[in-house]
Amino acid sequence: MNPDPSLMVSSPEEREEARLLSALRAGEDSAYEELVRLHTGRLLAVARRFVRNPEDAQDVVQEAFISAFRSLDRFEGTAQLSTWLHRIVVNAALMRLRSRRRAPEESIEELLPKFLENGHAAELSREWGVSGEEAVQQAQTRHMVRQCIERLPESYRLVLILRDIEEMDTEEAAKLMGITANAVKIRLHRARQALRGLLDPHFREGGA
Amino acid sequence: MTCREFIEFLMQYLLGEVDREKFDAHLAVCSSCVNYLKTYQQTVKVSKAALADLDESLPKPPEELIRAILASRMKPR
Numbered sequence A: 001m002n003p004d005p006s007l008m009v010s011s012p013e014e015r016e017e018a019r020l021l022s023a024l025r026a027g028e029d030s031a032y033e034e035l036v037r038l039h040t041g042r043l044l045a046v047a048r049r050f051v052r053n054p055e056d057a058q059d060v061v062q063e064a065f066i067s068a069f070r071s072l073d074r075f076e077g078t079a080q081l082s083t084w085l086h087r088i089v090v091n092a093a094l095m096r097l098r099s100r101r102r103a104p105e106e107s108i109e110e111l112l113p114k115f116l117e118n119g120h121a122a123e124l125s126r127e128w129g130v131s132g133e134e135a136v137q138q139a140q141t142r143h144m145v146r147q148c149i150e151r152l153p154e155s156y157r158l159v160l161i162l163r164d165i166e167e168m169d170t171e172e173a174a175k176l177m178g179i180t181a182n183a184v185k186i187r188l189h190r191a192r193q194a195l196r197g198l199l200d201p202h203f204r205e206g207g208a
Numbered sequence B: 001m002t003c004r005e006f007i008e009f010l011m012q013y014l015l016g017e018v019d020r021e022k023f024d025a026h027l028a029v030c031s032s033c034v035n036y037l038k039t040y041q042q043t044v045k046v047s048k049a050a051l052a053d054l055d056e057s058l059p060k061p062p063e064e065l066i067r068a069i070l071a072s073r074m075k076p077r
């Protein structure tokens, strides 16, 4: 005899999720509405990490839900619904950016550190004041940091977001971007260097 | 080791993927690279902090969007 799967899970959240999932699979309208109302806000914020334009972010979330609805049968129930939806949104955002890729992107070279012929740094690096990590607690500084991230060429910005913010591993990010693991590593290191350079004038001691 | 080499392999150094000795020797004599290393690590933390909080970044999702999503379930393409 097969026990009801909803009885095999323990915590209240897990039971709640199992209930919602079986209602979704049964096609109950109210369950769909519950799912969409519960997750759309956070998923929009996830989409906005990748696509700048708010309308595009809405389209991404809508596309993501459409593909989620279609693949509900294949949802294993081993991950949480929220994690699963998050992943689908990241995918949808990357697909949209890929389909939109227009002009060849700007080079990252000019954002990287410069060196003299003998290999010494052309400009000595200075410490950042106490500001750095503490300053990010201020909304204004978070905004400034986001704007610096936006200035990175797209393929570097995406790798930085997948690796450092979404905290995906190299292999996973490589698969999503359709590039090699080695290319992910190179781009991540360059993206961090470029971002460090963009943040430097804001954070260095005695800086703005 | 030069600053150029130090910075080029900094990520591998932090991941413990290279022989640390030469890097440590460079750090012992180059305060600029000590600062670079610190601010590189701060960059990672700061970018995470700036984008991590999903709840602050958005107001309530628009009702039209929620309706559009629910409607799209009705008409499978």
Ligand SMILES: [Zn+2]
Residues within 6 Å of the ligand: A121, B002, B003, B004, B006, B026, B030, B032, B033
């Ligand atoms: Zn150095």
